[in-house]
Amino acid sequence: DGGITQSPKYLFRKEGQNVTLSCEQNLNHDAMYWYRQDPGQGLRLIYYSQIVNDFQKGDIAEGYSVSREKKESFPLTVTSAQKNPTAFYLCASSMGLAGNEQFFGPGTRLTVL
Amino acid sequence: GQNIDQPTEMTATEGAIVQINCTYQTSGFNGLFWYQQHAGEAPTFLSYNVLDGLEEKGRFSSFLSRSKGYSYLLLKELQMKDSASYLCAVMDSNYQLIWGAGTKLIIKP
Numbered sequence: 001d002g003g004i005t006q007s008p009k010y011l012f013r014k015e016g017q018n019v020t021l022s023c024e025q026n027l028n029h030d031a032m033y034w035y036r037q038d039p040g041q042g043l044r045l046i047y048y049s050q051i052v053n054d055f056q057k058g059d060i061a062e063g064y065s066v067s068r069e070k071k072e073s074f075p076l077t078v079t080s081a082q083k084n085p086t087a088f089y090l091c092a093s094s095m096g097l098a099g100n101e102q103f104f105g106p107g108t109r110l111t112v113l
Numbered sequence: 114g115q116n117i118d119q120p121t122e123m124t125a126t127e128g129a130i131v132q133i134n135c136t137y138q139t140s141g142f143n144g145l146f147w148y149q150q151h152a153g154e155a156p157t158f159l160s161y162n163v164l165d166g167l168e169e170k171g172r173f174s175s176f177l178s179r180s181k182g183y184s185y186l187l188l189k190e191l192q193m194k195d196s197a198s199y200l201c202a203v204m205d206s207n208y209q210l211i212w213g214a215g216t217k218l219i220i221k222p
Contacts, residue, residue, distance in 0.1 A: 042117065042200070042212030043156075058209070090155060097208035098143060104155035 002027045004105035006091050011110045013085075021076045021108045023091035032074040033092040033102065036060065043090065049074055050097060078110065085112045115139045117213035119201050124219045125191055133186045133199050133216045141206025147175050147186045148200040150215065156200055159186070188218075196220045 004025040013019045025032065031050050035043040045058030049068040063082025068074055074093075078085045088109050092102040116138045125131040137145070144163040148156035162168055162177035162184060174187040186199055198215040205211055 040121075040214055042214045043202075043210075044212075045209060048209075088153075098204075101146065101158040101161060102210065104157070106155050107153075109153075 004091060004093055004103055006089075006105035006108050008108060009106065011108055013110070013112050015112055016080045018077055018079050019085075019110065021078065021089055021091075021110070023074045023076065023105055024072055025074075025091075025093045025103075025105075026072060027093055027103060028071070029093035029095055029103070030071070031094045031097055031100075032068065033094075034058075034064070034066065034074070034076045035090045035092065037088040037090060037107075046076065046089075085110060115203075115205065115211045117201055117203060117211055119199075119213040119216045121214070122217045122219065124221060125188075127191055127193060127220055127222050129191050130187065130189050131191060131218065133188070133201075133218065135184045135186070135201035135213060137182050137184070137201070137203045137211070137213075139203045139205045139211055142179060143204040143206065143208055145175075145177055145184050146202045146204070146210065147173075147184075148202065150198045150200055151196075152198075159199075191220050193220050193222070 007022045033048040034046040047066040049055035065077045090107045091105040094100040094102045119135045147159040150156040160175040167176045172189045177184045200215045201213040202210045
């Protein structure tokens, strides 16, 4: 079955530690995205990538980093510079940017203690 | 700035019809999406409108008026499993999705 996987589902970290969230897709999609979802707010774009070895900052990239070494994988690192990292993180992919629906992974709920 | 507005919460009765509205102001327009999201889960795609008019897909329909910056999602024959949040998102001139905060729909028996 094609789809997007994110791991882990729940993640706890101490303040000041970096943490990497995994995102893998087998849909052969070119574009991949990372969003953050907080209660009462719309999804906010952190980073996106249209092609391997290329990625762009979204609206709230500060304190985050990504890599796109393989088409299937787009890991997100939440660094200690991110002031309020506790949130629900969603990874998505699409065929391309224009007019294509985005398919979402199940999400990772990160709690920083 | 860019803005998507939709009601925070709505309540409806099982078997009834409900309309969820979405108004938007964005830098450019390349289509409007509706997604369903159950609590703690991933959003799933419902519909896409890029031209004015009504798109029907089973119990769900979506309408768009670009001149008014307005869309609605119509859900018919409501079922308990339709209890979820419904997210409106507009693709702007940079092909980025701008998301509304979502409408939580509560279905009562």
